[in-house]
Amino acid sequence: MSVTLLIEQLINGLQLGTMLFLMASGLTLVFGVMGLINLAHGSFYMVGAYVTALTSVSTGSFPLGLAAGVLAAAAAGAIVELLVIRRLYGRSHLDQVLATFALILIFSEGTRWLFGSSPLWLSPPEALSGSVALPGGSRYPVYRLVIIAVGVVVAAGLYLLIAHTRLGMRIRAGESDREIIGALGVNIRRLYTLVFALGAALAGLAGSLVGALQSVQVGMGEPVLILAFVVIVIGGIGSIKGALLGALLVGMVDTLGRVFLPALFGQFMSPSDAAGAGTALAAMLIYILMAVILAFKPKGLFAAHD
Template structure:
């Protein structure tokens, strides 16, 4: 039971970080209709900027602010220089162009920082662990990640539903020509939305960078999971991104831990580890296929 509770919390932590990635990705697609494969590169930019500034200043929180600002600034520049030319192009052109951006970001990062990974430690204030009900000891930093993800979800809800900017974002998603005719600067709105999406990805990379190594290409595996999340949740739906991210995080975490233990009941440990790990790696895709069989537009389709 203790192991189950621990892995449920781990799955929730993974889910909240996936939400930061998926919410920015689905926001960009919902408002702009843009398929952005380079979204994972902003995740990497946030992690590298945070690790570098933290190493230079000795302050994790200054590094975190720098990572957030760097991802937003790079996102705005990419939108102005590249993305703006793709809005009215076919989706295949968008895929090819943003895939090229992945290669440019990866090689540029390797040129600036080298191939060796960087290491980022959580701040001393958030190190250590706390005792949860039931006697479970759990790292403080991982609980903080969950709290940050929940806070961002609440903040995005109020931004989208209760502010003038949110009204423009929702209107741009529904009828961009009409809000342009009403005097809203569409180009400025698109740049802002794209920078917001990049900042969310950078925040996720900066926070997760303290749990793993910061290295070139770290954003691509997370990007794949983020695409699974928005397909499950419903493309263009922030609510769907939240529910889909938590569902994917919990299912993926529990599968990787408990499937090898399950197969060990009637297999040798080595065979159980191999079979369990293989099925666990496919589990979220099986989940996606099952959900799409009953809900072809995802759990919370944006236009429903």
């Protein structure tokens, strides 16, 4: 195993982790404040990717497409909260799961009806299409480094928002005792709409950024949603700090496992058997990681209400 390959895969894991953080932070924020299980969170990821791709192609401006994707996801989140989610507060988690699963089907079929089933393709902006040299002589795409930087900026921004603003104070209070802050004059419904729209915007940002690395297609948010749920369970439901650490752990374990486990098994197995066994075990690694962590920390690494 070369040092260059290891460095490259570590950066890949960091990039995957930051993308998962963008997804998981919105998901855990919504659950922490509202107590809502939102299976439709991946649909906002898809909305962001589609709007970014369409706007970028039609205007020729990736930054404009990125802004449009984030705003469209936030607007979709606000509308969904007003029309559907608002009726689910206080209902059982089973009702929430069924209702938000229905939203997945509505978003998917609506997107297929509007844009067809063929995937869309979006290239990174020309200014970010280059690469930088890594130790050992290989090169790494600049755009992937930008995704990491965006994740760091968003993490810092969320910390400042939650820890040092009046809105953040209300969010923290809403996590602790929503009845009390309602009695103190805070508009709970408006707060919930803002939080839900913020969570949707973060998912839309993740989809908008990743849309330039893979095809934009119907249902692209569901696989990422599964990973996001793993992240928030590992990190602790309702904890932004836990979502960040959990996302980095999942990103690193998933990336390194998929690359190095087949090579490790290849030391004592035939190439075909090693590839099959390594790939199968790599796909299970993040769930094994989750099981081990929950065995010692049943509420996750940073349980919000410990």
